[in-house]
Amino acid sequence: MVGLTLVALPVFLLGWLIVYPILSAVLETVFPAGENGARALSLASYRFFFSDPYSLANLQVTLWTTLVCGVLLILVGLPIALYLRFSQGRFAAYVQAMAIFPMFVPSIILSYALIRTIGPNGTVDLILNALGLPKLPTPYLTPWGPVIGLVWDNLPLTVLMLTAGLGQISNASVEAARDVGAGPFRVFLAVILPRMANSLLVTASFAVLGIFSAFTLPYVLGPAAPEMMGPFMDRTFSDNNDPLNALTQAVISFGFCLVFGLFYVRSIARNQEGRP
């Protein structure tokens, strides 16, 4: 009874703020209100989304950004996490502090900081100019702008989760592998990687969920067209005053996130089963 009381409030909030809006959005898009206010089954808004080249381009750029960010986050975060896991001393503490720092920077501040850094006439341009080097094409207002921002923004969580996953691998099991003749790379491939597959999956799921539904960074740093789903939904709702299509975009976005979420849930369930 005490347990149920403890979970009652979170379950209520989950139902009220998450489950109800989802069901409501699905129902409103599948049974849209007609001109006379009557509701009838219609998949017209979905048909429009999947036949509209602009909507599809937005979905495509969102998936591309998510995939590229996910890969980059693992590629950047894993070496940092490995270093933090197997290193000691003051320098490792500094690296950890630097890796976690972006967590404390609001997205909007980060966005404008990146504009001043990698944008036109930003710090990078100024340095290149001072060195007598030619200008580089700026990633600002290209799909790479949000990618850089989102990787920077999601790196702390990725590093923290990967470090936690690596924490489950004992020093002794790594040393035992070296003892039987495995070099560092082989230890990573044969001992570390298989045993952190789960945490990689969970990390990737978390990162992907956050990136797919990102708003501020793609809005400020990304191109006007095609745009990621977050800004696209906002513009459809506010600028175009088209709540039905905005809701449809939201349901489709939720559908994709649900697939990534299922990876996470499956991984958690497998962890629970594996416990003695």
Place this chain on the structure above:
Amino acid sequence: MARLTIKGVSKSFGTGFAVNDVSLDVEDGELVCLLGPSGSGKSTLLRMIGGFERPSAGEILIDAKDVTRLPPERRPTGMVFQSHALWTHWNVFDNIAFGLRLRRRPRAEIRERVEQALAMVGLADYGQRMTTQLSGGQQQRVALARSLVLEPKILLLDEPFASLDQHLRERLREEVKDIQSRLGITTLFVTHGQDEALALADRIVVMRDGVMEQVAPPDVIYRAPRTEFVASFIGSMNFIRVTVEEGIGRHEDLTLPVPVADGPAVLGIRPEALSLTPSERPRAGRVHRSIDFGTHKLVDIDLLDGTRMKAMMPPETQVPRGLRVELGVSAFHVFRDGAQVYQAGARGSETERRVSHA
């Protein structure tokens, strides 16, 4: 089969030394136990031999080849860890086969050698089991097989039975001793259990605060400890403070011939070297309790100055609580400033008991 030479090896962490100027020769096929309390540097020394710690000074040679700067994967050593350190994502066979696969041995040879190793540790049919399905003792056997299958020149065991219960520990250490004798493999065994060291070792290295206190065969360590620390760490030892005057060590309950310079000294007496006789003397020691171990009785005696002595008696001895007793001593050690300065009473030669009356 190999000879291990450690020359002046030290390891410092910050300002302190975990291991300080240790030199040791381990002969071909010898089993040497590194024994000492926590923090004595025994595991650090073993890890330096295995290549997991880099010495701050000194050299480590295996068969006269300097391996001091080689990483673990390039040393001809095999280590068994206290925590088993098995790879839980593989089954028993794959755990043992990993080292052979790294050496690119043919598949048939790998199968044959893994099966031989499993048979050697008594787990012939366990190859396909996951390591998480094994008991602690079985896991430690797999860890041992994983090291042995590679036929290392030096086998290093870092408190391998510490997490096992007493019965299993005793059984496994006998098995390890048998396997080690059969293969004739040079072995270093770290333990903080004196019974383990006494049962297994050809020689024991007693360590304290990063230095070697004594290196000797188990019987010598037990019967001729060079320092007060070794005497107290190996087996049970009664210590009693005496004052030496003109070659006689005096205590209210004991007077013994101690041919050393005058001054305070500490007598070390093993429980089996003490005998008890009933006494009418009012200031004589009093029996506090008697514990029957089946093979013998251990009797605690409280002396008037607060010293508690332990005496090992035959199991049939009746010593009721509160009984006043006089102490007899058949052998003893004399320590001054922590070092032994005199030893008396070889086995069987009873030192005359003299009781001092106030």
